[in-house]
Amino acid sequence: VLGAEHPTVATSLNNLAALYRDQGDTAQALPLCERAISIAEKKLGDQHPHTEIYRKNYRLCREQWEQANAEPPSS
Numbered sequence: 045v046l047g048a049e050h051p052t053v054a055t056s057l058n059n060l061a062a063l064y065r066d067q068g069d070t071a072q073a074l075p076l077c078e079r080a081i082s083i084a085e086k087k088l089g090d091q092h093p094h095t096e097i098y099r100k101n102y103r104l105c106r107e108q109w110e111q112a113n114a115e116p117p118s119s
Contacts, residue, residue, distance in 0.1 A: 049083050049086065050083075051094070053083060054079075054080040054087070054098065055094065057076045057079050057080040057083070058076070058097070061080065061105065062101055065101070065104060065105045070109035070112065077098065077102035077105050078102065080098045081095065081099055081102060084098050
């Protein structure tokens with residue numbers, strides 16, 4: 045009903061991404077974060093507080109993904 049680009053959809057995507065991240069499933073979370081950011085930038089603007097929150101969540105997901113997928117140090 046709201047449409048795929050509605051700001052409320054971005055909020056839902058961000059919340060779902062946070063749930064996946066909390067469960068350790070960053071592979072599922074990252075694309076949702078990216079989509080939420082894209083919608084927010086288009087509909088709310090770069091400086092909107094929600095856009096900034098979505099970017100922060102993306103950074104957290106990305107860091108968690110990188111830690112989980114890092115190569116073990118060579119001995």
